[in-house]
Amino acid sequence: MSPQIVKSVGQAIRYTKTDKSRIIFDEAVIDTLMCYRQNSSLKVEAGGLLLGRHLKGGSHIAVDLVSEPMRGDRRTRTSFFRGRGHERFAHECWHNSKGVFAYLGNWHTHPCMYPLPSETDFDDWRNVLKNDIYEGKNLYFVIVGTKGLACWEGCSQHGKFVKLEEYIFP
Amino acid sequence: MADIQKQFEKFHDNIRLANENRILKEKRDVLKNNLGDALKKNDDAPTVDKYLLQGSYAIHTGINPPNSDYDIDIGVVFDCTKEAFGALKLKNIVKEALDHSSRDPKLKNPCITIQYTKDGEDEYHVDMPVYVKRDDGKGYDLAWGKNSSSEDWLHSDPEGLVDEINGKYSDEDERAQFRRVVKYLKAWKGMKFTAFTIPSIGLTLSTWEMFAPDIDFYDNSKNDLAALKKTVARILSAFRWVAGVEGKSLYRLQICLPVSPRNDVFEKLTDQQMTELKDKMESLLDTLKYAENEERSEKACKELKKHLPDFPVPSTLETAKASVLSLNNTGSSS
Ligand SMILES: [Zn+2]
Numbered sequence: 001m002s003p004q005i006v007k008s009v010g011q012a013i014r015y016t017k018t019d020k021s022r023i024i025f026d027e028a029v030i031d032t033l034m035c036y037r038q039n040s041s042l043k044v045e046a047g048g049l050l051l052g053r054h055l056k057g058g059s060h061i062a063v064d065l066v067s068e069p070m071r072g073d074r075r076t077r078t079s080f081f082r083g084r085g086h087e088r089f090a091h092e093c094w095h096n097s098k099g100v101f102a103y104l105g106n107w108h109t110h111p112c113m114y115p116l117p118s119e120t121d122f123d124d125w126r127n128v129l130k131n132d133i134y135e136g137k138n139l140y141f142v143i144v145g146t147k148g149l150a151c152w153e154g155c156s157q158h159g160k161f162v163k164l165e166e167y168i169f170p
Numbered sequence: 171m172a173d174i175q176k177q178f179e180k181f182h183d184n185i186r187l188a189n190e191n192r193i194l195k196e197k198r199d200v201l202k203n204n205l206g207d208a209l210k211k212n213d214d215a216p217t218v219d220k221y222l223l224q225g226s227y228a229i230h231t232g233i234n235p236p237n238s239d240y241d242i243d244i245g246v247v248f249d250c251t252k253e254a255f256g257a258l259k260l261k262n263i264v265k266e267a268l269d270h271s272s273r274d275p276k277l278k279n280p281c282i283t284i285q286y287t288k289d290g291e292d293e294y295h296v297d298m299p300v301y302v303k304r305d306d307g308k309g310y311d312l313a314w315g316k317n318s319s320s321e322d323w324l325h326s327d328p329e330g331l332v333d334e335i336n337g338k339y340s341d342e343d344e345r346a347q348f349r350r351v352v353k354y355l356k357a358w359k360g361m362k363f364t365a366f367t368i369p370s371i372g373l374t375l376s377t378w379e380m381f382a383p384d385i386d387f388y389d390n391s392k393n394d395l396a397a398l399k400k401t402v403a404r405i406l407s408a409f410r411w412v413a414g415v416e417g418k419s420l421y422r423l424q425i426c427l428p429v430s431p432r433n434d435v436f437e438k439l440t441d442q443q444m445t446e447l448k449d450k451m452e453s454l455l456d457t458l459k460y461a462e463n464e465e466r467s468e469k470a471c472k473e474l475k476k477h478l479p480d481f482p483v484p485s486t487l488e489t490a491k492a493s494v495l496s497l498n499n500t501g502s503s504s
Contacts, residue, residue, distance in 0.1 A: 082502070132497055
């Protein structure tokens with residue numbers, strides 16, 4: 001499967017969830033993720049949490065912001081350790097938004113064009129699906145390749161991961 | 171799709187001119203009494219048969235004017251026919267009767283206009299068309315012109331127009347949505363057209379002909395966004411190519427009054443102005459389509475605000491459900 005081509009700056013990206021509603025990555029989120037693309041051999045792996053809203057009147061999800069690499073993380077060219085700071089960031093967002101901004105999943109980068117999850121990635125995804133606390137039964141996982149991103153939906157009920165298709169307005 | 175009907179209703183509350191606007195009703199009454207008294211003193215003047223409530227008041231599509239210069243339309247019908255007076259003679263009799271230290275009535279082709287000011291600012295103006303009866307009883311003859319070369323009697327049917335417009339939708343909810351859509355388009359035009367004016371009657375009649383209601387059959391819920399979008403799309407599809415000038419195509423929309431004199435209500439606009447109307451309406455349609463697709467209400471409303479003055483934008487927090495406080499494990503990826 002080909003990766004999503006990088007959009008011109010200032011465009012939200014949408015994926016169709018398995019329930020046919022959508023997850024929307026805000027243009028500012030896309031811009032941030034694109035900054036961490038490992039498109040030069042000097043750039044190390046990056047990652048963080050996806051945060052945003054469960055929208056009213058349906059089951060659309062809006063990713064409004066992400067946590068970015070911070071103290072306590074460990075970063076190399078091919079690995080990323082997400083430290084404790086990300087939870088603190090998520091809790092701050094939750095409090096500041098009076099309990100609206102939710103934890104929706106996580107993201108990290110790959111130094112290749114076609115992002116595919118590694119066994120280490122699947123281990124992390126399975127672990128957080130099972131042991132984290134979050135709203136609903138799904139978490140979303142983004143891998144940022146050198147050309148663009150790909151998104152998987154994880155379900156806590158059967159522990160499966162489904163790669164989502166990009167959604168374009170009709 | 172974002173559900174922004176609440177925002178449309180709030181917008182409507184902001185722009186609508188309340189029908190029971192007491193001040194405007196008082197002004198109308200004062201003017202009627204003054205005119206009646208003054209005409210009685212003039213032995214040459216015919217008697218007033220009745221006054222006509224016309225314009226947007228009569229069809230419930232009035233909006234607060236952007237420059238707060240309210241517009242009151244009040245027609246006066248005299249108990250005579252056009253054989254008794256010249257059009258200009260009759261208009262001058264009315265103009266003199268209205269002349270008053272605080273008023274300065276002016277002759278315009280279709281009416282007499284009185285501009286009222288408050289603290290040096292235009293506060294409101296009254297447009298008073300002058301009619302006489304017809305032998306055939308079909309509408310009236312309108313006294314037209316402001317000088318001897320433009321003077322004429324024109325067959326006109328203002329009551330018939332009001333009846334036509336108010337009578338088309340028998341369903342109360344559809345009629346109310348039709349009136350809201352007209353008000354949205356009038357507010358849009360007030361924001362987007364400053365160099366020249368699109369006649370309100372043009373937008374009203376375009377909507378009247380092309381209106382596409384959107385009310386749920388089962389739960390009766392209204393979708394003003396969809397109704398406005400479909401109506402604008404229909405109006406746009408009625409524009410016709412008329413000419414190409416220097417590589418640019420020019421378009422017109424022709425909408426005729428449904429009553430006498432049945433003229434094209436856009437006839438005074440040039441081809442360039444009509445094409446500008448089409449271009450701006452296309453941009454409005456693009457935004458309405460985007461708003462219909464956009465899942466995030468605050469983003470949809472922010473875009474609509476660029477076309478509809480002060481359209482309300484919800485906060486990001488009120489668009490979302492509450493969530494649990496998370497627990498996040500650390501983890502490794504590669
Ligand atoms: Zn990975």
